[in-house]
Amino acid sequence: MRGDVTVISGPTAVGKGTVVRALKQAHPEVWVSVSATTRPPRPGEVDGQHYCFVSSEEFDELLATNGLLEWAVVHGRDRYGTPAAPVQAALERGERVILEIDLQGARQVRTSLPQARLVFIAPPNWDELVARLVGRGTETAEQRERRLSTAKDELAAADEFDHIIVNDDVGRAVNELVDLLSL
Template sequence: MSALIVLTGPSGVGKGTLLRSLIQRHPELYLSVSVTTRSPRPGEIDGKNYYFVSRSTFERMVANGELLEWADFAGNLYGTPRKAVEDQIRQGNRVILEIELQGARQIRKNFPAALQIFILPPSLLELEDRIRHRAQDSEEAIVRRLQSARTEIAAADEFDICIVNDDIAKALERIEATLFATATC
């Protein structure tokens, strides 16, 4: 059973919704809070949803080795604070990272034992519909997210497990089965 779990998938695929449900059902899992240079969306809370920092602060964190991984996504920087994750693992806890493809590849190189799960949309058309109905992005940002999604989906076979999020309850059950499966001889 891996202490570090990576959850990746394109923007709008439902990673956040799945993770909120997973953490609610399994509070023993530690969800790492990422650092980002993007502005908070309505309702997001600093330190709970993300740590919102300036670009210069983020760049300092990279230079000082304070991030396990980091990525430039849709014009903003995102990263995983190293200390909190390492502290949780040392305490015997399982840690989940919700990160982008670029960051997942960094984790794979530095933590090859991490369990890597990729969440797929039922289709690109469905993904576009989800992104547009969030009504949080400009048309330019939507186009960028969809271009990134195509690249990310093409890399899904790099992951240990792929789960199609065609139904939240079923996708959550598949994640739980993956995380809590008991080994038999």
């Protein structure tokens, strides 16, 4: 394996996707994995670009054939996972691989790829995290409560990560990540 893997994780609505998109825009040489999920697309999401939207049966097939590097049930409902083949191919090409995944997935990657760098994106504070989740307006009240419950557990696990970046300003958070990755 010639490339390296960096896992980007953190609680819901912390801005993981925003930070990763800004990193990719500034450094197109990084390779960002596209996760598979059984949840339906949100407005504006494109299959194969934001996620690979798959049926439960397709996800089961990936599991049965060891086609996922990691996977988890997220927020007690939908399944998400990282397809293994594209990641392995990118690593063999010597690319810097970014995995934007949840806490459960990060723990699995720590076991399967112990050389991976784990980066936790943290909110500046709890109230800001709640405001971001409510502000995006993509979840029902019940979904928000489930996500915030999960977020408390995720925040408590931040010390399991190699690095913590507080996302109080996207540009600053991206610059800190760029420095960390030596890009």
